[in-house]
Amino acid sequence: MVIQRQFGGGATFVLLVVLVVAGCSGRKGLERVVVSGRIHYQGQALETGNIQFTPIKGTSGPVSGAVIREGQYRADGRGGVPVGTHRVEITAYRVPPGVDLDKLDPDEYRREPIVPARYNVNSKLEFTVESGQRSVTKDFELQ
Numbered sequence: 809m810v811i812q813r814q815f816g817g818g819a820t821f822v823l824l825v826v827l828v829v830a831g832c833s834g835r836k837g838l839e840r841v842v843v844s845g846r847i848h849y850q851g852q853a854l855e856t857g858n859i860q861f862t863p864i865k866g867t868s869g870p871v872s873g874a875v876i877r878e879g880q881y882r883a884d885g886r887g888g889v890p891v892g893t894h895r896v897e898i899t900a901y902r903v904p905p906g907v908d909l910d911k912l913d914p915d916e917y918r919r920e921p922i923v924p925a926r927y928n929v930n931s932k933l934e935f936t937v938e939s940g941q942r943s944v945t946k947d948f949e950l951q
Contacts, residue, residue: 838869840887842943843935846879847898849923849950853879857900857922859948861935867892876900889937896933898923898948923950 843861847854857876861883863869869890874883876898883889900922927933927950935946 839891839939840869840872840889841891841937841941842882842884842888843872843937843946844874844880844882844884844943845945845947847876847881847900847948847950848879849900854898854900854922855879855903857898859883860897860899861889861894861937862897863890863892864895864934865893867894888943891937891939893934893936895931896935896948897928897931898933898950899928 847857847859854876855878858873859876859881860871860873862871867890869892870886872883872885872889872894874881874885902920902922921928933948937944
């Protein structure tokens with residue numbers, strides 16, 4: 809009987825620890841959605857650049873982004889863009905003729921911006937990522 813009580817108390821303690829650990833590890837982080845699409849400026853696909861989603865209007869979470877390649881992007885790092893409203897910034901620079909994009913070193917050439925500041929540092933572009941989706945497509949046609 810004494811052995812059973814000692815074992816019973818220990819088993820209860822072990823069960824309690826397992827439940828606490830399981831509860832903590834089962835907690836969900838931010839809900840995220842993979843956002844992908846095309847980006848054109850004045851009717852032409854942006855050859856290379858970056859897109860950034862910055863949370864605004866009460867949206868919590870980190871800034872998310874992606875590289876633009878041949879007019880396409882896919883923001884899927886860490887599971888994607890957090891659900892909510894984001895300010896969108898798009899930057900792109902001219903790539904000198906004959907430069908291999910896979911070996912591009914930004915320090916080796918003068919960076920000439922392609923898209924105006926109204927799409928990056930002064931951007932008013934917004935995009936809302938809705939809950940309950942795994943992925944969404946968002947194209948940007950810049951003028």
